[in-house]
Amino acid sequence: MSSIAPFFHPFPAGNAFWQESRNAGASYLAAPAAASTTQVIGATGTQRFRQLFTIPPGVAGTYAVTVSGDTFANPPNVPARVVYDGVDQGPVTPISGPATFTLPVVAGAHDFQLWIGQATSAGATVPVVTAAFAGVILAGAGAAGCCCPISETARCYRVVTGSAFHRAYLVDCGAGPEWHDIVSGATVPADDIENCACGTVLELPDLHMAGAAFNDAPNEFICNVVPTPDVATGWAVTGVCYDPTVGAPSLDWTAPLSSVALEYGSAAGNSGGVILTFSSTLTGTITWATNLTMMNVGEQRISQALAGGIRAVLTYVSGPAGNASAGTIRMEGGGALGIHRTATNIVAPIRFRLDFYSAPCP
Incomplete structure (x- = not known):
């Protein structure tokens, strides 16, 4: 059902939801991850992009994530890899991509990571990660037990005034539209929702x-x-x-x-x-x-x-x-x-x- 709102967002177009690590996952830069064309030199996984997200209850089936782009150095031809909830899903092959990974829809929190392949030079193109939701089945918008996404527009809110933005999306849990945190799934008061696009800390590319x-x-x-x-x-x-x-x-x-x-x-x-x-x-x-x-x-x-x-x-x-x-x-x-x-x-x-x-x- 391709019309459902995504719980998994693309990169780089949806990079507001992505973080980047340049030290093999020891730490992550705050989202959004920049659409960088310069690789971090090192072994596979030295540079990582990840997205943390929650699949709401009442949603089942499978979804497909496709990765393309020159995400490794040449030489050597060591491809990038996809790691989902800590499990290696395999390489991004053939060398030029794309590769598609079919993932199960399981309610709860998830961690999708793209580990950039071994890099010995700075040449690369931006990785592109997209998702298709054609295999996703809804229990029915507003049906009992289903907090179903009803909008593709994610918005922002702050836990404390002046703190960093968190992100939420609109769902229907049976009692009408309400906002849920996109990572934890927690309910967010509608009055706390703000405009993500203005007045926020910005990451310059250089x-x-x-x-x-x-x-x-x-x-x-x-x-x-x-x-x-x-x-x-x-x-x-x-x-x-x-x-x-x-x-x-x-x-x-x-x-x-x-x-x-x-x-x-x-x-x-x-x-x-x-x-x-x-x-x-x-x-x-x-x-x-x-x-x-x-x-x-x-x-x-x-x-x-x-x-x-x-x-x-x-x-x-x-x-x-x-x-x-x-x-x-x-x-x-x-x-x-x-x-x-x-x-x-x-x-x-x-x-x-x-x-x-x-x-x-x-």
């Missing part, structure tokens, strides 16, 4: 930081960067610090991220003012309204609207007060963030964080 006016005084360090950059150009790395060797060094994060934190300066000696500019292939240059007033600790400033209404929020985490002689953080026009710009002297490190958000709700 991030580039370009520096200017570095290397004209000692101790112009960038330190304690979280997450660690994937590429550091024009730096000598010493412990947790990046010491510039050129006037315009840069840092690059090539894996998806929703936030980055770092600090500039050193209490060990003099440092001068620098310029930092951030950009992403998704947003272009992150720009700010010109504001030459120095920021104080705890203050936040919002970027100008970027592509798709995306915005960045800069939080000044720790460091000197805004009236310090060397200055703190200011927006110098366009993408330029001026750090410690008004004097060359000894200054406590200036730490700040950038968080990225989808377009705000209207």
